[in-house]
Amino acid sequence: MTPAERFARVWSRSVHDASYVLLPSAERDAFFLDLTRRIVAALGADRFDPAVGYQVGVDLASTEEIAPEALGRTITELSTRLLSTLELSDVVSRDRLTALVEALSMGYATALHDHTLDRQEAVRRADIAARSETELALRRSEERLRHAALHDSRTGLPNRAQLTHWLGELRTDPAGPARFGVCLIGLDRFGAVNNSLGYAAGDRVLAAAAQRLAELPDGVACHLGGAVFALLIRGTAEPEDAIKAADRALAALRTPFEVDGHELPMSASAGVVERAVDDGDPADALRAAAMALQWAKVDGRDRWRFFDEARNANAVDRYRLSAEMPAALARGEFGLAYQPMVDLTTGGVVGVESLARWDHPELGQLAPDRFIALAEDSGFILPLGMHLLEMACRQAVRWHGDGAEPPFVSVNLSAQQLCHPGLAAEVAVVLDQVGLPPHRLQLEITEHAAMTAEGDAIDNVRALAGMAVRVALDDFGTGYCGLSYLRRLPVHAIKLAGSFVAGLDGDGVTCRTDEAVLASLIHLGHTLRLTVTAEGIESERQRTRLYELGCDLGQGWLLGRPTTADKLFR
Numbered sequence: 001m002t003p004a005e006r007f008a009r010v011w012s013r014s015v016h017d018a019s020y021v022l023l024p025s026a027e028r029d030a031f032f033l034d035l036t037r038r039i040v041a042a043l044g045a046d047r048f049d050p051a052v053g054y055q056v057g058v059d060l061a062s063t064e065e066i067a068p069e070a071l072g073r074t075i076t077e078l079s080t081r082l083l084s085t086l087e088l089s090d091v092v093s094r095d096r097l098t099a100l101v102e103a104l105s106m107g108y109a110t111a112l113h114d115h116t117l118d119r120q121e122a123v124r125r126a127d128i129a130a131r132s133e134t135e136l137a138l139r140r141s142e143e144r145l146r147h148a149a150l151h152d153s154r155t156g157l158p159n160r161a162q163l164t165h166w167l168g169e170l171r172t173d174p175a176g177p178a179r180f181g182v183c184l185i186g187l188d189r190f191g192a193v194n195n196s197l198g199y200a201a202g203d204r205v206l207a208a209a210a211q212r213l214a215e216l217p218d219g220v221a222c223h224l225g226g227a228v229f230a231l232l233i234r235g236t237a238e239p240e241d242a243i244k245a246a247d248r249a250l251a252a253l254r255t256p257f258e259v260d261g262h263e264l265p266m267s268a269s270a271g272v273v274e275r276a277v278d279d280g281d282p283a284d285a286l287r288a289a290a291m292a293l294q295w296a297k298v299d300g301r302d303r304w305r306f307f308d309e310a311r312n313a314n315a316v317d318r319y320r321l322s323a324e325m326p327a328a329l330a331r332g333e334f335g336l337a338y339q340p341m342v343d344l345t346t347g348g349v350v351g352v353e354s355l356a357r358w359d360h361p362e363l364g365q366l367a368p369d370r371f372i373a374l375a376e377d378s379g380f381i382l383p384l385g386m387h388l389l390e391m392a393c394r395q396a397v398r399w400h401g402d403g404a405e406p407p408f409v410s411v412n413l414s415a416q417q418l419c420h421p422g423l424a425a426e427v428a429v430v431l432d433q434v435g436l437p438p439h440r441l442q443l444e445i446t447e448h449a450a451m452t453a454e455g456d457a458i459d460n461v462r463a464l465a466g467m468a469v470r471v472a473l474d475d476f477g478t479g480y481c482g483l484s485y486l487r488r489l490p491v492h493a494i495k496l497a498g499s500f501v502a503g504l505d506g507d508g509v510t511c512r513t514d515e516a517v518l519a520s521l522i523h524l525g526h527t528l529r530l531t532v533t534a535e536g537i538e539s540e541r542q543r544t545r546l547y548e549l550g551c552d553l554g555q556g557w558l559l560g561r562p563t564t565a566d567k568l569f570r
Contacts, residue, residue, distance in 0.1 A: 003085050003086050003087070004033065004036050004037055004040055004086070005033060006085060007036055007077075007081060007082055007085040007086070008029060008032040008033035008035070008036040008037075009029055009032070009033075010077065010081060010085075011032050011035075011036065011074065011077045011078075011081075012028050012029050012031070012032035014073045014074075014076075014077050015032070015070040015073050015074060016028060017073075018069040018070050018072075018073045031063070035056050035059065035060065036082075038052055038055075038056055039052065039053065039056060039078070039082070039097075039100055040086060042096070042100060043086075043093055043096050043097060043100070048096050048099070050096075050099040050100055050102070050103040051103060052100065052103070053099065053100030053101065053102070053103030053104040053107065054103040054104065054106055054107035054110075055107060056100075056104050056107065057103065057104035057105060057106065057107025057108035057109075057110075057111065058107040058108070058110070058111040060074065060104070060107075060108055060111075061107070061108045061109075061111035061112045061115060062111060062115070068112065071105065071108050071109075074104070074108075075101055075104075075105065078097065078100075078101050078104075079097070079098075079101060082097065083097060149161060150162035150165070152210075152223040152225075154203050154206055154207060154223070155206055155207050155209075155210035155223045156207075156210070157210050157213075157214060157221055157222050157223040157229070158220065158221075158222045158223075159222065159223060159224065159225070160222070160224045160225060162222065163222045163224070163230055163232060163286070164283060164286065166220075166232060167182075167232070167282040167283045167285065167286065168282070168283060170234075170277045170282045171277055171278065171281070171282055176234070176277065177234045177235035177236075177277065178235075178276060178277055179235065179236045179237065179238075179274065179275065179276050179277065180232070180233060180234050180235070180236060180274070180275070180277060180282065180285075181219070181231075181232075181233035181236045181239075181241060181242030181245065181272065181273060181274040181275075182230060182231070182232060182233070182242070182272075182273045182274075182285045182286060182288075182289045183218075183219070183230065183231040183233065183242055183245050183246045183249060183270055183271070183272050183273075183289065183304075184224075184228065184229075184230050184270060184271040184272075184286070184289035184290055184292070184293045185213070185228065185229045185230065185231070185246075185249050185250070185253070185268050185269070185270045185293075186227055186228045186229075186268060186269050186270075186293050186297065187205075187206075187209060187227035187228075187253065187266060187267075187268050188266070188267045188268055188269055188297075188301040188302060189267075189301075190202065190205070190226075190227035190266075193205055193259075193264060197259065197260065197262065197264075201259050201260055201262075204257075204259050204260075205257050205259055205264065205266070206223070206227065208257050208259075209229065209253055209257070209266075209268075210223055210229065212252045212253060212255075213229055213231065213249060213252065213253075215252075216231070216245070216248055216249060216252065218231060218233055218244070218245035218248060218249075219231040219232050219233035219234065219245060220232045220234075228293075230286075230289070231245055231246075231249060233245050233274075236274050238274070239272075239274040239306065241274065242272050242273070242274035243272055243274075243304065243306065245272075246270040246272045246304040247304070249268070249270060250267070250268050250269075250270055250302070250303075250304065253266055253267065253268040254266070254267055254268075254302075267301060267302035268302070269293060269296035269297050269301050269302065269303060269304070269305075270292075270293060270296060270303075270304035270305075271288075271289040271290060271291065271292030271293030271294070271295065271296060271304070271305055271307065272289065272292055272304050272305070272306045272307065273285045273288045273289045273292065273306075273307045274306075288307040288312070289307065291307060291312055291315065292304075292305045292306060292307040292308075293305070295311065318374055321360075321366075321370070321371055321374055322371075322374040322375070322377070322378050322380070324360075325371070325374070325375060325378070325380050325384065326380065328358065328360070329383065329384060329387060333358055333359050333360065333361070334356065334357070334358055334359075334384065334387065334388065335356075335357050335358075335359060335391070336354045336355060336356060336357060336388060336391055336392055336395070336565075337354075337355045337357050337562035337563060337564065338352045338353070338354055338355070338395070338409075338562065338563060338564070338565055338568050339352065339353045339355060339555060339560055339561065339562040339563075340352055340407075340555070340559060340560040340568065341353060341407075341410065341533060341553050341554070341555045342553060342554050342555070342559045342560070343552070343553060344534075344543065344546060344547040344551055344552065344553060344554045345547070349407050349560075349568075349569070350405075350407055350408070350553065351407050351408045351409070351410055351442065351553065352396075352399075352407050352408070352409050352410065352568065353409075353410040353412075353444075353555065354388065354391075354392040354395075354409055354410065354411050354412075355367075355368060355412075355562050356368040356371075356372060356384075356388055356412075358370070358371050372414070375414075376414050376415075376416055379416070381414045381416050381417060382416065382417060382420060385413065385414060385417045386426055386430070388411065389411050389427070389430060390430045390433075390434065392409045392411050393409065393430055393431060393434045393436045393441060394434045394436075395409065395565050396408070396409035396436050396440055396441070397434055397435055397436050398565070399569075406440065407440075408439070408440040408441065408442050408470060409436075409440065409441060409442065410442040410443075410444055410470075410472065411441070411442070411443055411444065412443075412444045412474065413443050413444060413445050413449075414449075415445075415446070415448075415449040415457075418445055418449055418457045418460060418461070419455075419456050419457045419460075420456070420460070421456045421460075423456075423460045423464075424459075424460050424463035424464050424467070427441075427443075427464060427467070427469065428467060431467075431469075437468075438467045438468040438469045439468045439469070439470065441469050441470065442469070442470035442471070442472050442492070442493065443464060443469060443470070443471055443472070444472045444473075444474040444495065445461075445471065445472075445473065445474065446473075446474050446475050447473050447474065447475050447476050447477070447478060448475075448478075450473055450485045450489055450491075458488065458489065461489050461490065461491070462489075462490060465490035465491075465492070470492040470493060471489070471490065471491045471492055471493075472491065472492060472493035472494065472495055472531075472533070473491055473493070473494045473495065474495045475495065475497045476494040476495055476496055476497060476521065476525075477496060477497055477500060477517065477521050478497045478499070486528060491530065492530060492531060493525075493530050493531035493532070493533060494521070494525045494530050494531075494532055494533070495533045495534075495535055495555075496518060496521055496522075496532065496533065496534045496535060496551070497535065497536075498534075498535040498536025498556070499536075500514050500517055500518050500521075501514075501518070501534050501535065501536045501537060501542055501546070501556070502514075502536060502538075502542075503515070504518070504539075504541060504542045504545050504546070505539055505541055505542060515545065515549075518534070518546070518549055518551075519549050522549050522550050522551050523550075526550065531552050531553065532550075532551050532552045532553070533551070533552065533553040533554065533555060534546045534551045534553070534554050534555070534556075535555050535556060536555075536556045537554045537555065537556030537557075537558050537559055538556050538557050538558050539558060540558070542556075542558070543558060543559070
């Protein structure tokens with residue numbers, strides 16, 4: 001081994017111990033041997049060039065694994081070992097070595113500084129690139145979140161929030177259309193799909209319906225949730241443009257859907273609105289379309305309805321009345337009028353029908369056709385009906401007959417009341433509290449309610465009859481052919497519909513037909529040992545003919561108009 005090789009190995013190991021140079025031993029020794037030979041050549045050159053030391057320092061610093069501590073080890077090894085190892089100790093060699101070491105230090109420091117700057121620049125560029133990537137990823141993430149917030153996950157269509165945003169833009173966009181239309185579309189009886197085939201099948205139906213609506217050329221399809229979709233039609237010229245869009249949408253949804261091997265026939269209903277952009281807040285169009293959709297459902301489904309201000313005003317009034325009922329009941333605004341039920345043979349009053357009235361502080365006295373249906377729709381009929389029943393029973397206790405049986409009071413029951421599990425028990429409590437004998441109470445139920453009576457309704461009728469409360473079928477004969485309900489319901493009386501009685505005043509075939517129907521119904525009632533009452537008697541001819549046909553009781557304006565309890569027997 002030559003002296004230069006021995007020194008290079010010592011130098012390599014000394015720097016390695018200080019810097020943990022991660023190079024194979026042979027490669028490391030070769031690197032430092034090259035540096036050593038270049039220094040030795042410079043020391044022995046005829047023309048000394050200290051720049052050799054500067055370049056050695058640069059090359060030493062270029063090894064990224066070498067730490068700054070290696071410079072001190074290098075200076076020590078060159079200053080203390082090189083000359084003795086090479087057996088060069090004259091003054092010239094030492095002066096040259098000193099100059100080389102100084103130049104090496106300068107080259108190492110300069111290279112290390114430049115390298116540090118380069119690394120800092122690389123870090124800066126990497127930071128800029130990372131920031132750019134982060135901002136790009138953030139924008140993409142925001143776009144995904146915005147898309148998810150404004151689109152339905154099941155159908156991929158824009159959702160209610162997006163539609164509301166578009167409606168809001170219509171009025172603020174000066175370059176936007178002058179008119180627009182909204183078509184709200186609801187799948188009919190969609191719940192049956194979920195109930196029979198499961199929610200996954202229902203989702204597939206929704207996705208298929210969404211695709212059909214999205215392919216329509218009329219407007220932008222949206223999914224508002226559940227089984228409700230919408231079409232936003234920009235730039236309409238007249239209502240017919242929106243109506244045509246509704247027709248095409250309903251036609252597209254009538255084609256059966258293929259789901260899990262099942263062919264599912266479907267239909268849909270639609271509510272349509274078309275108006276000028278500056279005609280109120282465009283966002284209100286969605287509410288108006290929802291109202292029209294509800295009308296389409298109520299009117300029979302599989303059809304569209306155009307929003308009508310007059311019908312909407314009526315619906316608003318009905319809703320207001322419905323909302324006012326609980327407070328009105330608490331204030332005692334509900335009361336009763338009474339109409340006599342007369343024995344057609346003796347002319348005496350044997351019963352009294354109680355008729356609900358609402359003394360509205362603004363609208364005056366309202367008849368039951370203004371509020372009873374609303375109470376049934378809201379469920380308020382249960383507390384209201386029991387309140388009116390108690391009022392009627394208390395009034396019946398006050399009536400006294402002139403040496404004869406006082407009249408019974410007849411109270412109408414809704415279908416909801418009839419199906420209420422606690423009806424019979426509540427009636428028993430009222431009778432006990434007011435002291436009215438059960439046989440002096442008659443409860444009227446419609447023929448339709450009797451036909452559809454099941455479960456709790458049948459149990460209630462039987463329980464009431466078992467208490468000796470009279471049960472009457474109202475509007476008997478109004479178009480229902482099945483009479484099997486008379487076999488399973490213990491009723492006491494039937495009340496013939498006034499439409500048949502009105503026919504007795506006519507002439508020709510109609511009169512004879514109505515008279516024949518009445519004769520048959522009266523005969524049927526008597527055969528079943530039921531009391532027969534005719535409603536709507538308004539003429540002497542009607543009363544006389546009903547008496548001749550054997551009808552038991554009569555009721556109508558001829559015999560007595562509805563009035564207050566204190567005027568009933570005057």
